[in-house]
Amino acid sequence: MSGPLSASEAGMGFRIGLFADRRFKYLVIAPAVFILLFIGLFPLIYSLVVSFQNINMMEEDTSFSGLMQYRLLFQDLRLWQSLGHTLLITAIALPIELLIGLLMALLFLEHMPGRPVFVSLLVLPTMIAPIVAGATWRLLFDNRYGPINQVLGWFAGEPMTVLWVIKANLVYPAILLAEIWQWTPFMFLILLAALSNVDKNLTEAAEIDGASDWRIFWRIVMPAIWPVMAIALLIRGLDLFRLFDVVWALTKGGPGTMTETISIYTYIQGFRQFETSYTAAIAFLVIVMLSVAVIFALRRMEITR
Amino acid sequence: MSGASATGAARGGAGEDARRRRRRRGRRRLAARYVAAILITVVFLFPIYWLFMISFKTPEEIFHSPPVWYPARIQFDNYAVLFRDGDVVTVWNSLFVATISTVLAMVLGTLCAYSLARFKTGGDNLAVWIISQRMIPPIAIVFPVFLLYVWLGWVDTYHGLILLYTAFNLPYVIWMMRGYIEDIPVELEESALVDGCTRWQVMARVVFPMVRSGLFATAVFTFVFAWNDFIFALIMTRSEITTYPVQVTHYFGAQSNFWAKIAAMSALGTLPIFIAVAFLQRYLVRGISLGAVKG
Numbered sequence: 001m002s003g004p005l006s007a008s009e010a011g012m013g014f015r016i017g018l019f020a021d022r023r024f025k026y027l028v029i030a031p032a033v034f035i036l037l038f039i040g041l042f043p044l045i046y047s048l049v050v051s052f053q054n055i056n057m058m059e060e061d062t063s064f065s066g067l068m069q070y071r072l073l074f075q076d077l078r079l080w081q082s083l084g085h086t087l088l089i090t091a092i093a094l095p096i097e098l099l100i101g102l103l104m105a106l107l108f109l110e111h112m113p114g115r116p117v118f119v120s121l122l123v124l125p126t127m128i129a130p131i132v133a134g135a136t137w138r139l140l141f142d143n144r145y146g147p148i149n150q151v152l153g154w155f156a157g158e159p160m161t162v163l164w165v166i167k168a169n170l171v172y173p174a175i176l177l178a179e180i181w182q183w184t185p186f187m188f189l190i191l192l193a194a195l196s197n198v199d200k201n202l203t204e205a206a207e208i209d210g211a212s213d214w215r216i217f218w219r220i221v222m223p224a225i226w227p228v229m230a231i232a233l234l235i236r237g238l239d240l241f242r243l244f245d246v247v248w249a250l251t252k253g254g255p256g257t258m259t260e261t262i263s264i265y266t267y268i269q270g271f272r273q274f275e276t277s278y279t280a281a282i283a284f285l286v287i288v289m290l291s292v293a294v295i296f297a298l299r300r301m302e303i304t305r
Numbered sequence: 306m307s308g309a310s311a312t313g314a315a316r317g318g319a320g321e322d323a324r325r326r327r328r329r330r331g332r333r334r335l336a337a338r339y340v341a342a343i344l345i346t347v348v349f350l351f352p353i354y355w356l357f358m359i360s361f362k363t364p365e366e367i368f369h370s371p372p373v374w375y376p377a378r379i380q381f382d383n384y385a386v387l388f389r390d391g392d393v394v395t396v397w398n399s400l401f402v403a404t405i406s407t408v409l410a411m412v413l414g415t416l417c418a419y420s421l422a423r424f425k426t427g428g429d430n431l432a433v434w435i436i437s438q439r440m441i442p443p444i445a446i447v448f449p450v451f452l453l454y455v456w457l458g459w460v461d462t463y464h465g466l467i468l469l470y471t472a473f474n475l476p477y478v479i480w481m482m483r484g485y486i487e488d489i490p491v492e493l494e495e496s497a498l499v500d501g502c503t504r505w506q507v508m509a510r511v512v513f514p515m516v517r518s519g520l521f522a523t524a525v526f527t528f529v530f531a532w533n534d535f536i537f538a539l540i541m542t543r544s545e546i547t548t549y550p551v552q553v554t555h556y557f558g559a560q561s562n563f564w565a566k567i568a569a570m571s572a573l574g575t576l577p578i579f580i581a582v583a584f585l586q587r588y589l590v591r592g593i594s595l596g597a598v599k600g
Contacts, residue, residue, distance in 0.1 A: 007381045011518075012367060024420075024504045026420075028416035028417060028419060028420045029420040029421070029426050030330065030417070030473050031413045031414070031417075032413040032414055032416065032417035033431075036438055036472060036475055037469070038472065039469065039472035039473070040446070040472070042449070042450075042453070043449035046453065047445075047449045048446070048453065050452065065409070070450065073574045089395050098533060107338060107342060107407055108342065110338070112335060112339065112342070116382060116586070119344050120582055120586065120589075121346050121349075121350060122349055123589060124350065124579070124582060125349055125353070126417075127578045127581065128533070128578050129528060129532070129533065129535065129550050129571075129574060129578075130577060131533075131535040131550040131554065132356075132535065135553050135554070135557075135571055136356045136571065137352065138557075139355065139564060139567065139568065140355060145367065145369070145564075146372065146447065147355060147372050147374070150371045153371070159371070174593040177521060181352065184349075185349065187589055188592045189589060190590060190593065191595075192590075193594075197598075223531060224444055228594070228597055228598055231594060231595070231597040232594065232597075235594070235595060238440045240441030241442065244443075244444065244535070244536050245536065246549075248554070249554065251395070262442070263443075263444040263536070263556075265537075266341045266442075266444045266445065267444055267536075267540075270451075279448055280449065280452075281446065283445040283449060284445075284446075285447075286441075287441055287446070290440065290445075294440045295433060295434075296388045298321055298433050298436065
C-alpha cells in the first residue's frame with residue numbers, strides 16, 4: 001500500500017528539502033501542535049493524576065489513593081450498561097444507515113435531471129445540529145400534538161396515543177429513528193460519490209458477458225467502493241460511540257438509566273454527581289480505549305496514505 | 306445499450322418498433338425513479354418542514370389535537386418573542402464564538418498542514434495522531450479541560466470556549482488542508498523559491514491562491530461544527546455566553562415545553578446551515594468524508 005507511494009514522496013521531500021528553511025517548518029507547525037497538546041495531551045495526563053486521587057463533592061482528598069477508582073470502574077454496573085447501550089445503538093443504526101444509504105445512492109446513481117437539487121436537499125439532515133435534530137424529533141414524537149401518532153392513527157383507523165420516548169419498549173426505536181434519519185444522508189452522499197467513481201467499462205463488460213446485476217454488484221462494484229465504505233463506517237462508528245446530543249434531547253438517558261450512553265453517563269458522573277476523580281478515571285479509560293482503536297483503524301486504512 | 310439500438314436501426318422497420326418500446330420502458334423507469342426520489346426527499350425533509358411550521362404557528366395551532374400540518378397564516382410572533390426577551394443573544398454568542406474560532410483554526414491549521422504536506426514534518430505518525438484527536442469522544446477530553454478552566458477562571462468566558470473550539474477543529478483543518486495542499490503541484494512552489502521568494506511569500510502568492518476554494522470549503526465546515534456543537538457549550542457555558550443549542554434545551558421544562566420557542570430558536574440556528582450547504586456543493590463529499598473521497 002505505502003511502498004511505491006512513499007518512495008516518490010521521499011523524492012519530493014528531498015527536492016523541496018534543498019530549499020527548505022528548517023526553522024520555517026517548525027515555526028509554522030508549532031502553534032497548532034501546542035494547542036493540540038494543551039487540549040489533547042494535557043487532559044490525558046491530568047485525568048490520570050486526578051483519577052489516582054479521591055475528589056468528589058464531599059471532600060477534596062488529593063492524596064494518592066492508588067487504583068481505587070479503577071477498581072470501582074469494574075464494579076460499576078451502570079457504566080458497563082451504558083457502554084452496552086452505546087454498542088447496541090451502534091450495532092443497529094450503523095448497518096441500517098449503510099443499507100438505506102446504499103439503496104438511495106443506487107437510486108440516484110444513473111443520471112437524472114435535477115439530481116443536484118435532490119442531493120443538496122437530502123444532505124440537510126446531516127448538516128443541522130444534532131441537538132436541533134433531537135429537539136425536532138421530540139416534537140414529532142409528542143403523543144398528542146405530534147404528527148407521528150396522527151399518521152399512525154390514519155393507518156390504524158383510530159386515534160393512537162403511542163407514548164414514544166416515555167414507554168420503555170419504545171425509547172430505543174425512537175432514538176434509532178432520529179439517529180438513522182439524521183445520518184443516513186451522510187452514508188448516501190459518500191456512497192453516491194464512491195459509486196460514481198466505479199469504472200463503467202468494467203461493469204459494462206461484465207454485463208455484455210451476461211453476468212447478473214447481483215453478481216456484478218458483489219464482484220465488481222463492492223470491491224471498488226469498499227475502501228471508501230470502510231472509512232464512512234469508521235467515521236460513523238466513532239460518532240455513534242460518542243452519541244450524546246440526540247439522546248439528551250429525546251430522553252436525557254431515561255426512563256431511569258435505560259438509554260444512558262457512555263457520554264451521557266460520564267456527563268452525569270462529572271457534572272451531576274460531581275464524582276471528579278471517578279469521572280477522570282472514566283475519561284482516561286475512554287481516551288485510552290478509543291485512541292488505540294482509532295490509531296489502529298486509521299493505520300490499516302487508505303485514509304493515512 | 307447504444308450498440309444494441311444501433312443494430313436495431315440497421316435492421317430498419319422491425320428495429321424501429323423495438324427501439325420505441327425500449328425508449329418507452331426507459332421513460333417509465335425514469336418516472337419510477339423520480340417518484341421514489343421525491344418520496345424519499347419528502348420523508349427526509351418532513352421533520353425540518355415540521356420544525357419551521359411550528360415556528361410560524363400560533364399557540365392554538367401548536368397545541369391542537371390532531372395536529373395541523375400548516376399554519377393558517379405565517380406569522381413571526383414566535384421569533385419576535387425571542388428578540389423581545391433577549392434570548393436571541395445566544396445566536397449572537399454562537400456566531401461570535403464560531404466565527405473567531407474558525408478563523409483561528411484556519412490560520413493555525415493551514416500553516417501546520419503546509420509543513421506536514423511539504424516537509425513531512427513528524428512523518429505519518431504526527432498526522433495520524435492529529436486526526437485521531439478528532440475522533441476521541443468530546444466528553445472525555447472536555448472533563449479534564451473543564452477542571453483546568455475552573456482553576457483558570459475560564460468557564461463561561463468567550464476566550465475559553467473559543468480556545469476549545471479552535472483546538473477541537475484544528476485536527477480537521479490540518480487533515481483537510483494537508484490534502485488540498487498535496488493536490489497542488491510542488492513545481493510551482495519550487496520555481497517561486499528559485500525566483501527568490503521567501504517561504505512566506507510562496508505561501509501568500511502561490512499556495513494561497515491555489516487552495517482558496519478548498520480553504521473556503523474547510524472553513525465553512527469548521528464553522529458548522531462549532532455552530533452545531535452542544536456538549537462543549539453545555540459544559541463550558543453558564544449564563545454569560547450561552548450558545549443557541551444550549552438555549553434550545555433550556556426550553557425543555559420539567560412541566561411544560563415552550564414549543565414555539567424551541568422551534569423558533571432551532572429554526573434560527575438552522576438557517577445558516579442552509580446557506581452553508583448551498584455554498585459547499587462541490588466540496589460536500591470531500592468535507593464530510595475527511596478527504597477520503599475527492600468528489
